[in-house]
Amino acid sequence: MTAAPASRTSPDAPAPAGTRPVTMAQALNRALRDALAADPAVHILGEDVGTLGGVFRITDGLAAEFGDRRCTDTPLAEAGILGTAVGMAMYGLRPVVEMQFDAFAYPAFEQLVSHVSRMRNRTSGALPLPLTVRIPYGGGIGGVEHHSDSSEAYYMATPGLHVVTPATVADAYGLLRRAIASDDPVVFLEPKRLYWSKAPLDLDQPPAALPFGRAAVPRTGTSATLITYGPSLPVCLEAAEAARATEGWELEVIDLRTLVPFDDDTVCDSVRRTGRAVVVHEATGFAGPGAEIAARVTEGCFHYLQAPVLRVTGFDIPYPPPMLEGHHLPGVDRILDAVARLQWEADWIPGTEGRPHA
Amino acid sequence: MTVLEHTGYRPAPPPGWQPRTDPAPLLPEPEPYRLLGTGAEPATPGLWRELYRRLVLGRRYNEQATALTRQGRLAVYPSSAGQEACQTAAALALRPDDWLFPSYRDTLAVVARGVDPVQALSLLRGDRHSGYDPHRHRVAPLCTPLATQLPHAVGLAHAARLCGDEVAALALVGDGGTSEGDFHEALNFAAVWQAPVVFLVQNNGFAISVPLAKQTAAPSIAHKAVGYGMPGRLVDGNDAPAVHQVLTEALDRARSGGGPALIEALTYRLDAHTNADDASRYRDEEEVAAWRGHDPLRLLEEELRRRGELTDELVAEARTAAESFAAGLRERMHADPRPDAASLFDHVYAEPTAQLRAQHSRLRAELAAEAEAASAPGGGTGPGRDAA
Numbered sequence: 001m002t003a004a005p006a007s008r009t010s011p012d013a014p015a016p017a018g019t020r021p022v023t024m025a026q027a028l029n030r031a032l033r034d035a036l037a038a039d040p041a042v043h044i045l046g047e048d049v050g051t052l053g054g055v056f057r058i059t060d061g062l063a064a065e066f067g068d069r070r071c072t073d074t075p076l077a078e079a080g081i082l083g084t085a086v087g088m089a090m091y092g093l094r095p096v097v098e099m100q101f102d103a104f105a106y107p108a109f110e111q112l113v114s115h116v117s118r119m120r121n122r123t124s125g126a127l128p129l130p131l132t133v134r135i136p137y138g139g140g141i142g143g144v145e146h147h148s149d150s151s152e153a154y155y156m157a158t159p160g161l162h163v164v165t166p167a168t169v170a171d172a173y174g175l176l177r178r179a180i181a182s183d184d185p186v187v188f189l190e191p192k193r194l195y196w197s198k199a200p201l202d203l204d205q206p207p208a209a210l211p212f213g214r215a216a217v218p219r220t221g222t223s224a225t226l227i228t229y230g231p232s233l234p235v236c237l238e239a240a241e242a243a244r245a246t247e248g249w250e251l252e253v254i255d256l257r258t259l260v261p262f263d264d265d266t267v268c269d270s271v272r273r274t275g276r277a278v279v280v281h282e283a284t285g286f287a288g289p290g291a292e293i294a295a296r297v298t299e300g301c302f303h304y305l306q307a308p309v310l311r312v313t314g315f316d317i318p319y320p321p322p323m324l325e326g327h328h329l330p331g332v333d334r335i336l337d338a339v340a341r342l343q344w345e346a347d348w349i350p351g352t353e354g355r356p357h358a
Numbered sequence: 359m360t361v362l363e364h365t366g367y368r369p370a371p372p373p374g375w376q377p378r379t380d381p382a383p384l385l386p387e388p389e390p391y392r393l394l395g396t397g398a399e400p401a402t403p404g405l406w407r408e409l410y411r412r413l414v415l416g417r418r419y420n421e422q423a424t425a426l427t428r429q430g431r432l433a434v435y436p437s438s439a440g441q442e443a444c445q446t447a448a449a450l451a452l453r454p455d456d457w458l459f460p461s462y463r464d465t466l467a468v469v470a471r472g473v474d475p476v477q478a479l480s481l482l483r484g485d486r487h488s489g490y491d492p493h494r495h496r497v498a499p500l501c502t503p504l505a506t507q508l509p510h511a512v513g514l515a516h517a518a519r520l521c522g523d524e525v526a527a528l529a530l531v532g533d534g535g536t537s538e539g540d541f542h543e544a545l546n547f548a549a550v551w552q553a554p555v556v557f558l559v560q561n562n563g564f565a566i567s568v569p570l571a572k573q574t575a576a577p578s579i580a581h582k583a584v585g586y587g588m589p590g591r592l593v594d595g596n597d598a599p600a601v602h603q604v605l606t607e608a609l610d611r612a613r614s615g616g617g618p619a620l621i622e623a624l625t626y627r628l629d630a631h632t633n634a635d636d637a638s639r640y641r642d643e644e645e646v647a648a649w650r651g652h653d654p655l656r657l658l659e660e661e662l663r664r665r666g667e668l669t670d671e672l673v674a675e676a677r678t679a680a681e682s683f684a685a686g687l688r689e690r691m692h693a694d695p696r697p698d699a700a701s702l703f704d705h706v707y708a709e710p711t712a713q714l715r716a717q718h719s720r721l722r723a724e725l726a727a728e729a730e731a732a733s734a735p736g737g738g739t740g741p742g743r744d745a746a
Contacts, residue, residue: 043520069520074547075543075546075547075550077543077546077547079509079539079540079543080509080512080540080543080544080546080547082509083506083508083509083510083512083513083540083543083544084509084510084512084513084516084544084547085513086509086510086513087509087510087511087512087513087514087515087516087517087527088513088514088516088517089513090492090498090510090513090514090517091513091514091517091518091521092517092521093517093520093521095513107539110503110506110540111506111509111540114503114506115503115506115510118487119499120705120706120707120708121487121705121706122487122488122499123487123488123491123492123499123705124486124488124704124705125704125705126491126492126493127492127499128708159706160706160707162707182708183708184707184708213711213712260711261711261712261713262711262713264712264713265712
């Protein structure tokens with residue numbers, strides 16, 4: 001298999017012929033449709049995925065086109081959905097499961113951790129589980145409690161799972177096709193506040209399935225590296241733009257795309273060039289994804305670092321009510337504050353390390 | 359009269375509305391179904407003698423596996439002594455294309471299905487998580503988290519039906535497992551999808567130490583079936599021919615599109631939960647003695663004697679086969695398994711990640727250093743060297 005180069009997508013690039021503005025939701029829908037059409041083993045299961053087309057309409061029209069045996073409304077029970085998907089995968093099907101919201105995936109956690117992630121290992125490869133668990137995640141949509149969690153750290157800490165999260169419209173298509181084609185279980189985290197983000201794409205000539213484990217570098221720079229994924233990518237790109245305008249810093253932005261497997265090479269290559277790094281995500285900071293990423297960067301780039309690796313994350317609190325979520329989510333100002341503390345004059349002051357300030 | 363009725367409002371039933379199913383045909387029999395001692399005849403000639411031979415072997419298997427724990431050859435063994443009728447009949451009722459979903463107490467069912475006993479015991483020996491190829495005998499790996507294998511059985515059965523295959527799944531669970539949420543979700547999915555799956559609850563009276571009365575207030579576990587819209591059946595779990603017949607009927611029905619069934623087999627765990635358990639802390643010896651009088655092997659023996667079929671030849675043949683089986687198992691289990699540490703990274707993903715490749719090479723270096731130390735003059739005391 002030839003490794004594709006890390007993609008450099010730019011919103012300013014001229015749209016090729018045949019393209020039209022497409023939302024991430026439409027790209028995901030098309031990826032599911034194309035997967036159903038390409039492989040009769042693919043079956044979609046979930047709550048409201050049939051007639052309604054999903055609460056976010058990601059499965060819109062699929063039951064009508066492929067029948068309710070291929071796109072099935074299940075009883076309202078997440079452990080049952082994932083548990084039966086395990087049995088279907090054991091029989092040779094390729095289930096794609098939708099969890100309606102991140103926090104509603106928790107009832108399926110035991111199936112995921114005790115069976116989905118381990119079945120290949122338990123059976124020495126005799127029972128691989130080629131199944132995809134799609135989970136809309138993250139905040140920023142004004143959702144009430146249990147509708148805005150970022151649960152990726154739990155999945156990252158579970159060996160045997162791939163953990164994938166697109167941040168762009170094209171990646172949403174390419175990564176989901178790759179996830180469904182994977183012979184390993186994939187937790188596919190969809191940044192729900194980017195469902196309605198748009199980019200030009202020709203859905204009749206869609207992008208190729210993307211390999212896992214290859215981060216993208218949507219913005220190159222020399223001053224510092226912002227390492228992010230999913231819903232925080234547009235925020236980081238905006239922060240990078242502001243940093244150039246206000247301070248003249250050229251920030252490189254890395255979109256991890258797959259959290260597992262982790263692309264150490266792209267991340268470390270960047271940080272060795274810039275010497276400074278900030279990890280940005282919505283999930284809570286303590287024992288969050290950024291802790292692992294900062295540790296890996298420190299191990300891989302120690303002699304190149306001009307400053308400690310900082311994190312800009314959600315606070316270590318239960319996800320707040322929607323009227324307060326703006327204070328919780330990493331924003332441009334908080335990212336710029338962190339970048340400003342990257343020891344530009346080597347005057348690091350202990351005690352002011354990378355904690356986000358309200 | 360409801361408020362709506364009071365207003366005179368009489369809504370038409372929505373399209374497709376049907377009256378609820380009459381629950382009566384779904385209800386289990388009031389007394390556990392039995393064949394032994396009722397004057398019934400075997401469904402096929404020789405079936406009961408075959409069950410007898412297999413029960414003798416099953417009992418001997420339980421004794422041998424328990425002995426292997428005392429010899430340090432098994433890390434733990436959850437005995438199914440007293441439950442041999444359920445496990446043997448379960449395996450026999452399956453067709454070759456059917457699938458069995460066992461829990462950790464069901465190695466006898468797995469062995470009766472044809473799996474090599476050494477491979478069936480791998481989990482409990484501790485050399486690997488699952489020692490047999492699930493596809494070869496259509497047996498899922500032994501499941502440890504209670505009832506979590508039940509939705510797998512439903513999904514597999516559903517998939518088989520989607521593929522147009524005449525395949526049924528038989529899922530085994532204990533009385534304690536019926537309290538788990540996965541039991542509920544599995545039965546509900548099975549009934550909604552009309553999946554060809556049969557759930558066999560071996561109600562052995564205890565979930566480790568907790569008796570059934572603290573587990574459920576239902577009239578019986580079999581009654582729970584009605585709430586899901588599937589038939590429930592109650593069977594004497596120590597009456598091997600009865601269990602075999604009830605399971606055969608349910609599996610035939612499932613395979614031919616009749617939907618799932620829940621079968622509660624009343625049995626008793628004669629041994630403690632495992633070799634590490636002390637059953638005297640929670641149950642009386644008199645209770646155990648009473649159940650010994652209703653031992654599945656003894657019940658079948660008495661029936662065959664009544665029928666004049668318990669010949670010296672049959673007894674000797676069954677005993678010889680069981681002893682030979684046990685001796686073979688004992689001998690093979692006394693060989694030290696040598697699981698390969700370098701295989702730890704083999705089946706985490708289809709292709710190892712870069713991070714796992716790095717960890718793998720670190721482990722290989724450690725192993726090489728240990729091997730070198732062990733082979734050096736005066737070596738052999740390095741880390742990882744077996745103290746024995």
